[in-house]
Amino acid sequence: MRTGRQKKLHFSKLYTFRCGRAGFKDDHSQIGGPGFSRVVYCNEPDFEASTSNYASNYVRTTKYTIASFLPKSLFEQFRRVANFYFLVTGILSFTELAPYSAVSAILPLIFVITATMVKEGIEDWQRKQQDIEVNNRKVKVHRGSGVFANSEWRHLKVGDIVKVEKDAFFPADLLLLSSSYGDGICYVETMNLDGETNLKLKQGLEATSFSNEDSNFRDFKAVVKCEDPNANLYSFVGSMEFEEKQHPLSPQQLLLRDSKLRNTDYIYGAVIFTGHDTKVIQNSTDPPSKRSKVEKKMDKIIYFLFGVLFMIALIGSVYFGIVTADDLDGDRMKRWYLRPDKAKIFFDPKKAPIAAIYHFLTALLLYSYLIPISLYVSIEIVKVLQSTFINQDIHMYYEETDKPAHARTSNLNEELGQVGTILSDKTGTLTCNSMEFIKCSVAGTAYGRGVTEVEKAMAKRNGSPIVNGRDIVEESAESNTKSLIKGFNFKDERIMKGNWVREPHSDVIQKFFRLLAICHTAIPEVDEDTGNVSYEAESPDEAAFVIAAREIGFEFFKRTQTSVSVNELDPVSGKKVERVYKLLNVLEFNSTRKRMSVIVRDEEGKLLLLSKGADSVMFQKLVKKGMKFEEETREHVNEYADAGLRTLILAYRDLNEEEYKEFNEKFAEAKNSVSADRETLMDEAADEIEKDLILLGSTAVEDKLQQGVPECIDKLAQAGIKLWVLTGDKMETAINIGFSCSLLRQGMKQIIINLETPEIKALEKGGEKDAIAKASRESVFQQIREGKAELTASRSEAFALIIDGKSLEYALKDDMKNYLLELAIGCASVICCRSSPKQKALVTRLVKSGTGKTTLAIGDGANDVGMLQEADIGIGISGVEGMQAVMSSDIAIAQFRFLERLLLVHGHWCYRRISSMICYFFYKNVTFGITVFLYEAHTSFSGQPAYNDWFLSLYNVFFTSLPVIALGVFDQDVSSRFCLKFPLLYQEGVQNLLFSWRRILGWMFNGLCSAVIIFYLCTTALDPQAFNKDGKTAGYEIVGTTMYTCVVWVVNCQMALAISYFTFIQHIVIWGGVGLWYLFLFVYGALSPSFSTTAYQVLVEALAPAPSFWVVTLFVVISALIPYFVYNAIQVQFFPMYHSMIQWIRREGQSDDLEYCNMVRQRSIRPTTVGFTARSLARTNPLEGRNHR
16 A cells, blocks of 8 residues: 555545535625626637637746837836936937037946846846746646647636646646545645645535546536636635536635645646636735835935035036126137137127026036946946855755755845844744654653753753753753654653553553544555655644654554544554544634544444644533543643643543434534535534543643754844744743743843733623723733833833733734834833734834834744735745745745844845945045036136046946945955854944944045045146156146046045955956056057047157156055045044954954953843843843943
8 A cells, every 4th residue: 555545535524624515605696796707618619719808828927028128127227316317418418518428428328227237137037937937837638528638838728627637736726626536625735825835625516526537528518607816815706507507616616826736646627717817926916125224325315416416516607607707808808718709608708697507507417427327237236246145155054955045135135234123933933843742741640751942941041950850961962863753752761662551541541642643634655665654734733743643652554535544552462453443524623613623433333532622622621520630731731831832632522323413414414504604503513512521631742943043042132133023822832932042031021911801801701892892902001001111110121021912903003003112112022922914014014114223024934924025124934834935035044043144244244345335436426526526617617527538438337346346245344253253243234333424424525535635736736837858738638637547546545445355356356447547548548539539649658758647646646545544543543333343353363362352242232132141141240230332
């Protein structure tokens, strides 16, 4: 036997809750009306004309098409104000207003726009390749006469009958007709849709479930009328006319595109929605557009520079108008060289106002070099390269799953260095979401000697090395050796290896583990070669239970349509025997019932109801005689919850034939009911049979912390980052996990907000909704006010806020949310328990908008998508809950611990690099632009450019562009080791020290100083003294070229001074940029005078032979760099920033001085800091008395 699955299985009796026969409910009365007008003729090609208005199954996710690429991409580029400005100046350069040639103005713009469009085109081409791969996948389609042939997905049409085989994806939204199972049941994995890896059960209509062979579709005909395409994944309303009968349709019959067929050999389905009409595509809205704070601020700086440009252009034009009006004094011309007597407009004294207006337009063109044309494209290049470094960081590669870090967008790199608050999911993010059976309580006796991570943390917290009689050091060493059996980490010689038969209550133990082996919906897979059994379960918990039963000696190995087979140890003979239990009903778990039960008949003919569920429900279901071990079991359950474990209560009862017959009839009637309260009737029927239970015990499974989580949280806390945990778990579990990962610490005061007060509970029993809501709101508000009062009374103590989902519902209302935020900001840790996906997103929005700081959300499941998209940065954990969170994230990592390196190393580097790069960009453009302005002012604002046309055009594109890109990619103020050793460094980004207005304006002022020094020293040194040995004076072309040479040297040397970490590449680009200028000047000057104009042979014949050119260049460059050098020396010596301190530690060789390093490191620790470092410091040396920067 290969597996426990066979064709023609009839599971309808088992899956009684989800697979009941659907009836026509109120929803179906809408069919044919607005929004419910779709008609599908199944397997009828003659009606293809009627489906011609439906979408094809070709899916396109590209942003552009061949036809739209050019216009749409150009529109995207010129939406940027800087690019639009350069387009306008480029157009104006073709007029007489331009002080330079049109070609020299247009070519740099074309270069920048083309580079960006090529990048866009490459990214879209990659999306196109993915589309081609998906659209060309193959599926079997009915071609008539019962013959199915392979066809590409893109050729599918509405109404086609397709055959999908095991482990294949569904090519469109299909109506399930039949499957390899007789009742038309199939298992579906929806990981691509909702991120969940547990299997969903689907069932076709009973009327079509017998058509489970190719030949059955020779004459198959049906008409489906249903809802129009929509984005709701969990609803489907329709009806099928088949064999002249109407059959209602529900979501149970709909198989969604991109979900996968599992544990079922094949299914047949009719295509209902195709292509962009499918629900998954309808849901695939573009993720929210996110821009970093640095980028938004950069736009403001551009606008500021535009303001400066317009201001100096206006001042110059007003001055020019006044001087021009005064140019003619009778016959005497003051500026005779402009020939105002023969001027048409530009210099005509009689039309001075018009001349001033023309000059204003000329000045706008001339001063445009204040705006860095290559800034945007340079930043895009740098961010892509930074993302490559993140992707290739070996320290963020998780070998176990073969997953590296993946930056899915490069727009937010620098934002990683400014995170103020992290909002984290718990299960699967802080924990592994890999459940392990670790303890159990049977017949009032606790079994399982394992020590959980939470227990270890609690023992350390209490200063005790012993937990449950075991040394935690010894236990930690044991736990480091990974369990050989996934899902099972149970150690107790009393019941393992068959020893349970010698226990006092061996009969109860037998029933306990037999229940675990039978009460589930798992499917067994038997390996033919080894005979080992593995399981496909709906959740990790369920898999852990079945595995635990197998390891104790109750091996579930086979399932048929009506039975479950178990190999179990016979306590009499001591041998394994095969027992078959006839499976009559499966009453499945849901969030209302909070339990699951099965009704079986054993080999002796006895009827048994086996049940497992939450303690809050199960204890109420016990019969008095079945409560023998209740007190001990409750005590154990509380201990397990304190240890951070998930618990379930196990109980059973014997049924008599009459009782079961009565239940089965009532349940069948409820199941086939056509009324709107069908689910309620089914719940009531189940509730009547699930009573008078006899308690067996409790299970406890552990969802372990991921490796390195406490250490990571500690480092993030030292960096000044706050961590909020938003989880669906109950409060006790979340609190204990908080202690184990150092988010909470002993002595930290807990402000707990919940609605568990006696008054609220009394109202809930009364059932008055308005009274409950009013009382709940007032209670929450009162608790928030009391919490704020506690905070105000004790500023130096650390507080933790813990709030549950019910309270959060009221606290997030508009009139209360700001009070909640004020309270939460004052606390060191915040834990939100029992929170829904919507509440996670709302809390994230509140923190983002309320604090104004960068928020980062991290999660691994579909329920975290809203939170990830709402935060400034969304980090997806590529764990076991599917890929939905990853697909909605900005960056994907495999483990929470990698967040430490992502933020403290890459985040800090990227923030510093981008900030320094932008500041430098504005510095070099201000330096260059102001020399142009000063020269024009020197020539009485006559519109005369200081430099040759091509000198102007190539400054940003060639001579100064590569060094700034190298700065953005390679510069490091400190190494990664020091970034992690001194998390304090991260505060530079949180406080935005490197991109504040003070720093930006400081760099611009530095550029202004450099420009003034370059201009006045050059003009003073070269005019009117003899320039060379022949006694010639320096003309306009010599002065302009000398100034330009000084500018190129100064901005490149300034780069060399600003860089902290030199690489070979940076040496090449910095000194290569200077060398490129001389090479260009030589080659360009050798061209025809009609092309090179003022630069003709200027280097070879004028500059190179003249010693004064080299002396002036050297003197000017040193003079221009002195102000920055002096300022930097004073700052480092007397007002050092964090990175300067750490650089000094490294240079002085004090990095190995533990005492000194600890002193520096503790600058970032406050009384409210969480993490084990702060905890140990709080214990040994209270923080209240410390002085902090």
